[in-house]
Amino acid sequence: MIKLTAHEMIEVEKLTKVFGTKRAVDGISFTVKRGEVLGFLGPNGAGKSTTMRMLTGFFPPSSGKVTVGGFDIAENPIPAKKLIGYLPENAPAYTDMTVHGFLDFTAEIRGLRGDAKNSAINRVVDLCFLKSVLHQNVDTLSKGYRHRTCFAQSIIHDPDILVLDEPTDGLDPNQKHEIRQLIRKMGEKKAIIFSTHILEEVDAVCTRAMIIDRGKVVANGTPEELRRKSEWAGAVTLRINGVAAGAVQEKLNHLRAAKKTTTSTIGTRVTATVFPRKAGDGDLTREVIEATSGWQVEELRTEEGRLDEVFRSITMPDTAGKEAKP
Amino acid sequence: MNSLGTIKTIAKRELRAYFASPVAYVFIVIFLLLNGFFTFMVGGFFERGEASLANSFFEWHPWFYLFLVPAVGMRLWADERRVGTLELLLTMPIAPWEAIVGKFLASWVFLGIALVFTFPIVITVNYLGSPDNGVILSGYVGSWLMAGAYLAVSCITSAITRSQVVSFIVSVVACLFLILAGFPPVINLLQGVAHNWQWLVDTITSFSVITHFQGFQKGVLDSRDVIFFLSVIGFSLFTTSVILRTHRTS
Numbered sequence: 001m002i003k004l005t006a007h008e009m010i011e012v013e014k015l016t017k018v019f020g021t022k023r024a025v026d027g028i029s030f031t032v033k034r035g036e037v038l039g040f041l042g043p044n045g046a047g048k049s050t051t052m053r054m055l056t057g058f059f060p061p062s063s064g065k066v067t068v069g070g071f072d073i074a075e076n077p078i079p080a081k082k083l084i085g086y087l088p089e090n091a092p093a094y095t096d097m098t099v100h101g102f103l104d105f106t107a108e109i110r111g112l113r114g115d116a117k118n119s120a121i122n123r124v125v126d127l128c129f130l131k132s133v134l135h136q137n138v139d140t141l142s143k144g145y146r147h148r149t150c151f152a153q154s155i156i157h158d159p160d161i162l163v164l165d166e167p168t169d170g171l172d173p174n175q176k177h178e179i180r181q182l183i184r185k186m187g188e189k190k191a192i193i194f195s196t197h198i199l200e201e202v203d204a205v206c207t208r209a210m211i212i213d214r215g216k217v218v219a220n221g222t223p224e225e226l227r228r229k230s231e232w233a234g235a236v237t238l239r240i241n242g243v244a245a246g247a248v249q250e251k252l253n254h255l256r257a258a259k260k261t262t263t264s265t266i267g268t269r270v271t272a273t274v275f276p277r278k279a280g281d282g283d284l285t286r287e288v289i290e291a292t293s294g295w296q297v298e299e300l301r302t303e304e305g306r307l308d309e310v311f312r313s314i315t316m317p318d319t320a321g322k323e324a325k326p
Numbered sequence: 327m328n329s330l331g332t333i334k335t336i337a338k339r340e341l342r343a344y345f346a347s348p349v350a351y352v353f354i355v356i357f358l359l360l361n362g363f364f365t366f367m368v369g370g371f372f373e374r375g376e377a378s379l380a381n382s383f384f385e386w387h388p389w390f391y392l393f394l395v396p397a398v399g400m401r402l403w404a405d406e407r408r409v410g411t412l413e414l415l416l417t418m419p420i421a422p423w424e425a426i427v428g429k430f431l432a433s434w435v436f437l438g439i440a441l442v443f444t445f446p447i448v449i450t451v452n453y454l455g456s457p458d459n460g461v462i463l464s465g466y467v468g469s470w471l472m473a474g475a476y477l478a479v480s481c482i483t484s485a486i487t488r489s490q491v492v493s494f495i496v497s498v499v500a501c502l503f504l505i506l507a508g509f510p511p512v513i514n515l516l517q518g519v520a521h522n523w524q525w526l527v528d529t530i531t532s533f534s535v536i537t538h539f540q541g542f543q544k545g546v547l548d549s550r551d552v553i554f555f556l557s558v559i560g561f562s563l564f565t566t567s568v569i570l571r572t573h574r575t576s
Contacts, residue, residue, distance in 0.1 A: 056417040059574050081419040088417075092410030096343040108335045109418050137346075153414070 008067075009034050009083075009161050009191035010055065015064035016215075017050050024050045026215035027064070034160070037187035039206035039223075040195035043315050047215040048195040049089050052165050055193070056086045068161060082110075085159035087167055091150035095139035099130055099149050102138055103156060110157040124152040127182060143170040151179065155186070162186065164194035168201065180204050199307045213315045226310050233305030234276040236288045241296040245270045251291055257284040269298070332420045336428030337435070344436050353398060354440045360390050361444050377455030380543045383447055384465045388505050388536055391476045396497035398437060399480025400490045402429050403570070408488045412570075422570060426563050430481055437473045441466060461545030468542020471555035472535050476501050478562030485569040504558075508534020 010032040017025040025047040032038050040048050053059040055066055057073045057080065066073045071080035094102055103124065107117045125131055128148040133141060138149060147170055154162060167183065168176045183192060184205050196202070202209045203223050211219040211226070219226055227233055240248060245263045252261040252274045259277045263270055276284045285302045292300075344350040361383070365371050369382035376382075406412040415425055451457050476497075483497035484490075506512045508531050516527045531537050538551040 053413070058413050058417050078419045078421065081417060084417070086414075086417045088410060088413045090410055092414055094339070094343065094411055095409060096346045097339070101339075101342070105335065105339045106418070109332065109420060111331075111419075150414075 008032075009069055010193065011065075011067040012051075012055070013065045013067075015051065015054055015066060016062050017047075017054060017059060018062045023215050025054070025061075028212065028215070028217055029064075030210060030217065030220065032161075032191045032193055034191050035188060036208055037183065037192045037194070037206050039202045039209040040193060040212065041197075041199070041202065041209060041311060042195075042212040044197075046212050046315075048212060049165055051212070052086075052163050052193070052195065053088075056084055056163050057081055058088075082157075083159055084161045084163055085154035085157065087151050087154040087162075087164045089165040091147040091169075093138045093146055093150050093153070095137070098135050098137055099141070099145075100134045102149060103152060106153045107156050112157065120156050120158070124156050127155065128152040129178070144172060144175050147171060148175070148179075160190055162190055162192045162194075164192065166196060167194055168196065168198065176201075199311060202307060211311060211314055218314050219310070223307065224304075227305035227307055230305035230307070230310045230313075231275055232303045232309060234278075234282065234284055235273055235303040236285050236300065237271065237273045237303060238288065238292065238300040239269055239271050239298045240292065241269050241298055243270060243295050245272075248272050252288065255284070255287045255291060257287050273303075329421070329424050332424045333428040333431065336415075336420075336425055337432040340429050340432030341435060344432070350436065353394065354443055357390065357394055357440045358443055361386070361447070364390075365447060377451060377457040379447065379451060379457070379462050379465055380545075383444075384469055384539075384543045387469045388472065388539060391473050392498060392501050392505060395437065395473055395476035396480045396483070396494045396501065398433055399477045399497065400484055400493040402433060402481055403485040403566070404488055404490045404493045407573075416570075416574075423563075423567055426481070426567050426570070430478065430559075430563060433477055434470075434474050437477065438470055441470055441473070458545065464542050464545045464547050467547070468539050468551070471542075471552065472539050475504070475535060475555045475558040475562075478559040478566075479504070481566045482562050482569065485566045485573075504533065504535045506534070507531055508536035508538075 008031045012031070013029050015025055015028045016023065028047075028051060030038075040051070042048050050059065054061045055068070055073070057066075057077045060074060068080040069083045071083075073080045094105070097105070100121070103121045104117070107120050112120050125134060128151055130145070130148060130152060133145050133149075138146060141149065147167075151164075151167060154164065162183075164183070168179050171179060180201060183194065186192065187205070187207070194205070206223055208221065209219075209223055209226055210217055219229070245265045248270050249261050249263050249272065252258055252272060255274065257277055259275045261272055261274045263272045265271075274284060274288055289300070364386045365383045369385060371382040374382060403412070406415065416422060448459075448462060451462075452459070479500050480493070480497040483500065484493045486496070487493050513527065513531055516530060517524075520526050535555075538554045541548045541551045
């Protein structure tokens with residue numbers, strides 16, 4: 001097994017894929033370093049799977065270049081593919097084999113033989129909790145087990161690079177948790193790209209997230225950076241007892257850093273949210289605390305920003321404003 | 327890993343997959359039943375009184391293979407595409423031609439195994455008379471080569487579609503052409519229509535498996551016949567690789 005020390009494990013330059021007249025992927029560029037876990041987000045049909053298929057050498061790109069561990073995947077596919085472990089969408093596996101037979105086959109095709117092969121199989125069987133179904137046929141497995149069997153296949157050669165297309169799709173909450181832990185742990189030493197629809201997963205696993213929409217990268221940054229783009233980032237929510245909603249709104253709206261204030265009343269308690277003029281502005285919290293001194297404030301917190309709201313406002317700019325709740 | 331190792335790994339998996347399902351056993355049983363029935367009942371093995379398998383046994387193989395070989399070959403690529411394992415296979419560190427050759431060889435070996443199970447007929451003919459076993463062996467070699475040619479054609483049709491049924495029908499039609507081009511009634515018809523263009527008739531009949539199989543039946547191992555079958559196989563596997571690549575580019 002070649003162990004690379006190169007910093008940039010995956011380099012994608014102006015990658016484009018055209019199907020007929022549709023540009024499924026339109027000039028995407030990014031890099032992934034060792035030790036990074038890149039989360040790939042985007043609505044259905046945004047081009048996530050197509051990008052991954054080009055990264056792994058299944059689809060040749062219409063234009064652009066993919067370099068994996070220094071090898072161009074179009075010109076030098078075999079050494080490049082050796083470095084990659086790939087979990088395709090829907091986790092396909094040969095249905096006419098047992099789990100052990102399937103893993104044995106994938107280990108062998110990766111060039112593992114004898115003891116090295118057996119220890120590799122044992123390692124992934126333990127990591128993916130497949131012991132109980134090891135001698136069961138793949139077509140009799142439940143979706144979660146089949147998914148984990150295909151996931152096991154992708155890590156059997158301990159690759160430097162992992163490309164995972166929706167790795168937690170179809171798993172129950174416990175299995176999701178296990179797989180996320182595993183991805184995060186492996187991410188310390190490998191370069192990992194994974195796609196997901198689940199935004200909480202981005203926080204749980206990624207060091208960096210990229211949102212793509214209609215074939216283009218529309219946002220790229222750490223989960224914190226993305227969250228700061230939300231209008232909720234830096235907003236202050238507080239609960240006050242004994243002051244009228246109108247008075248609260250009047251006072252908070254006049255703060256220098258405040259854009260707008262929304263309130264709701266339950267009994268004598270008013271819950272107010274002050275949105276900052278500038279997303280992520282730390283001054284707002286200080287101003288709110290000063291302005292409310294003398295009031296009976298029962299709770300006060302600064303919001304971190306919401307990924308789902310960022311996701312919606314970026315991928316559906318027309319409707320995001322209407323849907324954003326007060 | 328070298329190409330040979332990769333091909334062996336893929337062929338081994340494919341061959342195991344045949345025997346893991348009832349398809350393999352059903353196929354072998356039907357093949358043997360057909361052989362028995364046609365050799366003894368229709369071919370008149372006993373009535374002929376010949377210590378030979380040329381006319382009573384091998385005569386039927388081009389027709390059996392017409393239906394049986396596409397049934398073996400139809401799942402080769404259609405199933406990989408339907409289930410999605412094609413994506414898994416082609417993102418492994420292997421060249422596509424290694425996968426194509428590996429899968430083809432597995433099915434060809436499987437057909438060879440089915441053919442070997444017809445050995446009781448060889449014992450029978452040896453028990454009853456003293457046939458030329460060299461001729462019989464040459465018949466078997468020819469029969470296996472012919473099965474390989476059909477199978478390679480089935481590889482193409484299997485790569486074209488996700489549906490095994492479509493693959494089966496198209497490949498039966500294609501194989502039927504390979505037979506009919508050398509079937510005597512069809513040749514007579516062609517000669518009647520195109521009697522001034524004997525070269526045309528010759529060209530068409532030269533594409534027939536029957537024409538090339540006849541030599542083997544008689545015990546004549548002509549290198550031209552061997553080359554014919556091998557080039558049909560080579561050409562078809564190459565076409566398969568082109569089709570698989572086209573699916574991925576467009």
